[in-house]
Amino acid sequence: MGKRVLAVDDSKTMRDMVSFTLKGAGFDVLEAEDGMDALSVLERNSVDLIITDINMPNMDGVTLVKRVRGGGAHRSIPILVLTTEGGEQKKADGRAAGATGWIVKPFTPDKLVKVVNKVCP
Numbered sequence: 376m377g378k379r380v381l382a383v384d385d386s387k388t389m390r391d392m393v394s395f396t397l398k399g400a401g402f403d404v405l406e407a408e409d410g411m412d413a414l415s416v417l418e419r420n421s422v423d424l425i426i427t428d429i430n431m432p433n434m435d436g437v438t439l440v441k442r443v444r445g446g447g448a449h450r451s452i453p454i455l456v457l458t459t460e461g462g463e464q465k466k467a468d469g470r471a472a473g474a475t476g477w478i479v480k481p482f483t484p485d486k487l488v489k490v491v492n493k494v495c496p
Contacts, residue, residue, distance in 0.1 A: 377401040378495050379420070383413040383427040383439065384457070389480070393426060393457070396484040397491065410434025414442060417449050424495040425449075429458040429465060437472045444473035453494040457482065 380402050382393040387408075394404040405420055407413035409431040425443065429436040436456055443449050453475040458465070461479045469477060475494050478487065 377403055378423040379403040379405065380424045380426060380491065380495070381405045381407060381413060381416055381420075381422045383407045383410065383425065383431070383436070385409055385428065385431040389428070389457075393487065396487050399484075400488045400491075402491070410436065410439035410442070413439055417443070417447075422449065422452060424452060424491060425454045426457050426491075427454065429456060429460050429469070437468050440469065440472040440474050455490065455494060457487075 380397055382390050382404055384390045385408050390406045394406060397404050405416055405422065407416045411433045427436040427439055440454050443454060454473065455476045455478060456469045456474045457478045457480060459480045466477050476490060478490055
């Protein structure tokens with residue numbers, strides 16, 4: 376079994392694209408529709424990487440990063456932000472929260488796999 380990735384996005388289409396791309400590259404993919412759902416998934420599963428959107432209902436991606444970094448079994452795993460937000464302030468907020476990297480949508484499957492392999496060897 377490959378590395379396990381948690382894909383967090385309120386768009387089912389985006390989760391499906393990330394899942395399809397990473398499963399094709401040999402990863403096991405879990406999905407969550409927002410930050411609250413992601414925390415619930417993390418309570419029951421171990422993962423090697425989290426990929427999260429920023430703009431989501433219930434709990435946004437920056438808050439999710441802060442919560443994961445705040446403690447618990449997953450505080451040291453890599454977290455990639457995959458979002459349409461490309462502004463420097465949003466990136467700075469993500470880095471300050473503890474995000475490992477940033478990918479701006481739309482992404483190419485090759486780029487996503489390359490970045491995931493880089494942060495999750």
